[in-house]
Amino acid sequence: MIPADLSRAVVRAVRRAVEDGELGGTVPARVVVERTRPGGVGDYASPVAFQVAKGAGAAPAHVARVLAGRLAAEPGIENVEVTGAGFLNFTLATRSAAALVRDVRARGTRYGYAPDGELRARVVGDAVARIRRSQAAAPDGAPSAAGNRTAPDGAPSTAGNRTAPVARRDGDVVAGYGTDAAAWAMLGVPARETPSFTAGLLVQDESSELFRVRYAHARARALHRNAADLGYRSEPGDVDAPALLAALAEYPLVLEAAAHHRAPERLVRHLVTVADALLDFQYDVLPRGDEKPSAAHRARLALAEAAGTVLAGGLALLGLDAPDFL
Known part of the structure; x- marks a missing residue:
């Protein structure tokens, strides 16, 4: 479970x-x-x-x-x-690493989504949103115009869709920091708090949280490519990586809570947790020196790939890219 x-x-x-x-x-x-x-x-x-x-x-x-x-x-x-x-x-009850990784692999970037069986809630929710829009009201569950959390162009952010750069306004944070960095700053704090736009958003090293999340995804893709060059593929199995396993197991609950509380900052914080755990784990994935790929290496690779999938899915929900190369 x-x-x-x-x-x-x-x-x-x-x-x-x-x-x-x-x-x-x-x-x-x-x-x-x-x-x-x-x-x-x-x-x-x-x-x-x-x-x-x-x-x-x-x-x-x-x-x-x-x-x-x-x-x-x-x-x-x-x-x-x-x-x-x-x-x-x-x-x-303790869930095996292999079972968790198989679940992520089976669901891909939709890992953590509510089951399709919860149809009534989605149908009713969509109908309520449409009805409220017909009365010129914000959809239920969406912020009102006052105090609205917005994307960089001033329009409400839509999960999974990128926001295009726009004309200058409010000091032109988009021009100054880029669409994704500006969105990350806005999504990373509760709606009642003011986003902080600093030079740190532009830093391309691990002192930047956005960079770490994207870099961790890119590292997962690189590990996959490097393993292919060595002639082996991933296979779910037992792995001793408690921090990373816990972060992946927690992800569906984080999504559910972020949706219920209308708090994307919860997802932002958790993606950083997943990224940091993966970046610590990455050094144990590939064989070293004259080592031959073993079942342990295949299992570690599978876990790293699963973490990359979660990072890609989470970034997509925030409307941000997950590049394969950085």
């Missing part, structure tokens, strides 16, 4: 408890599942019991115990505990 699957498993548990009459109230469309804070219990925690309790006419602790009982047998969940006044805390 990946973290995003955990959120959906909790929703299913609530739905079944309501359908069976064990809980009252309504079923939330989405529940918050976040990393446990340092010193907390388990890997992830959720305050869903407080959300459900409001309409269930029951104490959050009771709701949490009901859900814990249903979730304890969920495949991929190793342990569920109730703490405090009703927080659910989860420890996930």
Whole structure:
């Protein structure tokens, strides 16, 4: 189970408890599942019991115990505990590196996207957005004109589409820093904060976060090419790279949270985490000296390629390029 699957498993548990009459109230469309804070219990925690309790006419602790009982047998969940006044805390079963890499390879740059099975939410959401536009209102979930987070041309940013350079305005940040660097600065902070445009955006070395993310992607592509020159290809397998594996496993949950909170800065921050982990890991990927390519090298290459795929997909969602060469 990946973290995003955990959120959906909790929703299913609530739905079944309501359908069976064990809980009252309504079923939330989405529940918050976040990393446990340092010193907390388990890997992830959720305050869903407080959300459900409001309409269930029951104490959050009771709701949490009901859900814990249903979730304890969920495949991929190793342990569920109730703490405090009703927080659910989860420890996930260890997922193999090979399974994680196969998942990324199978989904490609769409890894982390919500399943196509969640059709109703998308259909309803699209209809609401169209209806609001018919009334000259911003689509539900989009910022209003006041305080809007905008792309460099002053228009709302569209994930997956690049923004074209435009005429001078506001000190001409696009002309001064380039479309992508300006967009990165704007997307990298919460909407309530003012983006910082500094000379650091133009630096082409690892002191620049945007450069590191793109460089890490380019390194993943270079490792693929270098391995091909050595006559071997990647194959998912066991790899000792906890930081990189954790960052890739966390990516779907980050996407979900970024969408729910309308906070692209969460994706920006996570891409930097993935990039830094990959750049640390890259030195162990290819054979050294007279070493012959082994199963371990093929597995490390597969993980590096998976990380590159995640970086490419994340940059695309931000409307930025992921070059193969830097």
